[in-house]
Amino acid sequence: MKDASPAKPYALHLGVIALLFGLSFVLPEYHHGLLARIMVLAVFAMGYNLLFGYVGLLSLGHAMFFSAGLYGAGLAVIHLGWSVPAAFAAGLACGALLALVIGLLALRTSGVAFMIVTMMFAQVFYLVILYFAAWTGGDQGMVVPQPMRVLVLGSTSLDLTNPTVRYMSALALFSIVLLISLAIVRSGYGRVLVAIRENEERTKMLGYDTFSNKLAAVVISGSICAASGAAYALLFGYVGSSFASVQYSILPLLWVLLGGAATTLGPLIGTLFMYYVIDVASGYTSAYLLIVGIALILLVLFFPRGILGSIRQRWLGWLP
Amino acid sequence: MMPLLTTKGLSRSFGGLRAVDGVDFALMPGEIRAVIGPNGAGKTTFVSLVSGRIQPSSGMIVFDGADITNLPAYARVRLGVAYTFQITSVFANLSAYDNVALPVQRTLTDGRSKGAVHTGVMAALERTGLADRADMPAGQLSYGHQRLLEVAMGLALKPRLLILDEPTQGLADSEIDNFIELVREIADSATVLLIEHNMPVVMRLADRITVFNAGRILAEGTPEQIRANAAVQDAYLGTTHG
Ligand SMILES: Nc1ncnc2c1ncn2[C@@H]1O[C@H](COP(=O)(O)OP(=O)(O)OP(=O)(O)O)[C@@H](O)[C@H]1O
Numbered sequence: 001m002k003d004a005s006p007a008k009p010y011a012l013h014l015g016v017i018a019l020l021f022g023l024s025f026v027l028p029e030y031h032h033g034l035l036a037r038i039m040v041l042a043v044f045a046m047g048y049n050l051l052f053g054y055v056g057l058l059s060l061g062h063a064m065f066f067s068a069g070l071y072g073a074g075l076a077v078i079h080l081g082w083s084v085p086a087a088f089a090a091g092l093a094c095g096a097l098l099a100l101v102i103g104l105l106a107l108r109t110s111g112v113a114f115m116i117v118t119m120m121f122a123q124v125f126y127l128v129i130l131y132f133a134a135w136t137g138g139d140q141g142m143v144v145p146q147p148m149r150v151l152v153l154g155s156t157s158l159d160l161t162n163p164t165v166r167y168m169s170a171l172a173l174f175s176i177v178l179l180i181s182l183a184i185v186r187s188g189y190g191r192v193l194v195a196i197r198e199n200e201e202r203t204k205m206l207g208y209d210t211f212s213n214k215l216a217a218v219v220i221s222g223s224i225c226a227a228s229g230a231a232y233a234l235l236f237g238y239v240g241s242s243f244a245s246v247q248y249s250i251l252p253l254l255w256v257l258l259g260g261a262a263t264t265l266g267p268l269i270g271t272l273f274m275y276y277v278i279d280v281a282s283g284y285t286s287a288y289l290l291i292v293g294i295a296l297i298l299l300v301l302f303f304p305r306g307i308l309g310s311i312r313q314r315w316l317g318w319l320p
Numbered sequence: 321m322m323p324l325l326t327t328k329g330l331s332r333s334f335g336g337l338r339a340v341d342g343v344d345f346a347l348m349p350g351e352i353r354a355v356i357g358p359n360g361a362g363k364t365t366f367v368s369l370v371s372g373r374i375q376p377s378s379g380m381i382v383f384d385g386a387d388i389t390n391l392p393a394y395a396r397v398r399l400g401v402a403y404t405f406q407i408t409s410v411f412a413n414l415s416a417y418d419n420v421a422l423p424v425q426r427t428l429t430d431g432r433s434k435g436a437v438h439t440g441v442m443a444a445l446e447r448t449g450l451a452d453r454a455d456m457p458a459g460q461l462s463y464g465h466q467r468l469l470e471v472a473m474g475l476a477l478k479p480r481l482l483i484l485d486e487p488t489q490g491l492a493d494s495e496i497d498n499f500i501e502l503v504r505e506i507a508d509s510a511t512v513l514l515i516e517h518n519m520p521v522v523m524r525l526a527d528r529i530t531v532f533n534a535g536r537i538l539a540e541g542t543p544e545q546i547r548a549n550a551a552v553q554d555a556y557l558g559t560t561h562g
C-alpha cells in the first residue's frame with residue numbers, strides 16, 4: 001500500500017455504509033433483524049481481523065474479549081442499574097483491561113503456543129463466569145430487562161428494542177469501527193503491524209519495539225471485540241455464557257478467513273456469508289451443518305485467501 | 321578523538337565453536353572500515369553482536385561512550401546502529417516503497433505526515449536507483465536490487481554507524497561503481513563498517529581494513545599495509561582471491 005490517493009478506499013467504505021443504511025428501509029422484518037445482528041458480530045470479526053489478519057497473531061481466545069464486553073455492560077445494567085452509555089463504556093473498559101493483561105502474558109509466546117495460551121485463558125474466563133453463577137446467571141445467562149435498554153440523549157430517549165433504533169445503533173457502531181480499522185490499516189502503525197507479520201526480526205532491526213506494538217494491537221483488538229459484546233448485550237438483551245465458550249473464539253476466525261484476512265471489509269462479508277449459508281441451508285435440511293461444512297471446504301479450495309482477499313489478488317489491488 | 325564503537329574481549333560461541341573469540345576493536349567516527357576474512361571467519365557473527373541480533377557469550381560493546389552490551393537490538397537501532405543483512409531480508413510481500421517507508425516513518429520526528437514520509441522514501445529510493453521500482457513487491461526485484469533495497473532501508477534509518485554485510489554480492493559490475501559512489505556519500509554523514517569479499521571494492525573504499533580469521537583479528541591497517549602483510553596473504557588474499 002503506497003501513500004496513494006485515499007479517495008477510492010474511502011469512497012468504497014462510505015458506499016458500503018450508505019448501502020447498509022438504505023437496506024434498513026427496504027429489508028423485510030426478518031432480514032432486517034438478522035442484518036443488525038450480523039453488523040454487531042462483524043465488529044467482533046473486525047477486532048479479530050486486526051490481530052489475526054494484520055499482525056498475524058492467531059488467537060483462539062477472543063471469545064473472552066467479546067464476553068468481557070457482554071458481561072461488563074450486562075452486569076453494569078442489571079446489577080448496578082447503569083445507563084446505556086455508562087454500561088457500554090464499562091464493557092469497553094473491561095475488554096481493554098483484560099486485553100492488556102492477557103497481552104502482557106500471552107505475547108511472551110508465539111505461534112502454536114500463543115494459540116494454546118489464549119485458548120486456556122479464555123477457558124478460565126468461561127469457567128469464572130460459570131462459577132459466579134449468582135451474579136452471571138451461570139449457564140442460563142441473563143436477560144437485560146427491556147426498560148433498562150433505553151438510550152437517553154438529552155430530551156429524547158431511544159428505545160434500543162425498537163427494530164429501527166437497534167438497526168441504526170448497530171450500523172453506527174459498525175461504521176465507526178470500520179472507519180477506525182481503515183484509518184489504522186492505512187497509517188504508519190498499520191504498516192508496522194504488517195511488517196511484524198511478515199518478518200518480526202527484521203522489523204526489530206528497523207528500530208521497532210515489536211513487543212509494545214503487538215501489545216497495543218492486542219489491546220485495540222480486544223477493545224473492538226468488547227465493544228461488539230457490549231453492544232450485543234444492550235441491543236439484543238441477552239448475556240449468556242455460551243458467548244464465552246470456545247465456539248465463539250473459533251467463529252470470528254472462520255468469518256475472517258471466509259471474508260478475507262487482512263482486508264477491511266472481509267469480516268463483514270464473511271459474517272454475512274456464513275449467516276446466510278446457515279440460514280438458507282437450515283431451511284432445507286436439519287443437517288445444515290453438513291452444507292455449511294461443504295461450503296467452507298469449497299471456499300478454502302477455490303478462494304484460499306477468502307472472498308475479498310481473492311478479489312484483491314486477482315482484480316482490485318488497491319483494496320485495503 | 322573518542323572512538324564511535326569499541327568492543328572489549330567480545331566473544332560468542334556456538335556449541336564448542338568460538339565464532340568470535342575475544343575481539344578488541346575500535347572504530348573512529350567518519351571512518352569507512354572494511355572487514356575482510358575467509359568464509360566462516362566470524363565477520364557476520366561479529367557485526368551481529370554489535371547490532372544486537374545475537375547476544376555475546378562474554379565481552380563488552382561501547383557505542384558513543386555508552387555501554388550497549390545489554391540493550392535490545394531495536395534500542396541500538398534507535399541510538400544509530402543500522403545493520404543491513406548479508407542474507408537479503410527485505411519484506412518480500414511489501415512494495416519497495418513500504419520497505420523503505422518503515423524506517424523513514426520511524427526516524428521522522430517532525431510529525432509523521434504522509435507528505436514527509438513520501439519525500440523521505442523517494443529520496444532513499446532515488447539514492448539507490450530504485451525510484452522507478454517503488455511500487456514493485458520487493459520479492460519480485462532482482463537479487464541485486466534487493467541488495468540495494470537493503471541499503472536504502474539502512475540509509476533511511478539515518479544511522480550514525482551503518483553496517484553493510486556484503487552489499488555488493490549479486491551486483492553487476494556497472495552497479496558496483498554506483499554503489500561505491502553511494503557509500504562515499506553515506507560516509508559524509510555516517511561511519512561505515514563494511515564486510516566485503518570483493519577486494520577491488522575494499523581497496524577503493526576503505527580508510528582502514530580489519531582482517532578476521534577463525535574468530536580473531538588477524539591484522540589491521542591501511543589498505544597498503546594489509547596488501548603487504550604476509551600473514552594476511554597466507555590466510556586470505558593469497559588463497560581465496562589470488
Ligand atoms: N547461528 C549459528 N549457529 C551455529 N553456528 C553458527 C551460527 N552462526 C554462525 N555460525 C558459525 O560461526 C562461524 C562464523 O560464521 P560467520 O557467519 O560469522 O562467518 P563469516 O565470516 O560471516 O563468513 P562468510 O564470509 O561466509 O559470510 C562459522 O563456522 C559458522 O558456521
Ligand SMILES: [Mg+2]
Nearest residue numbers: 363364365406
Ligand atoms: Mg558473513
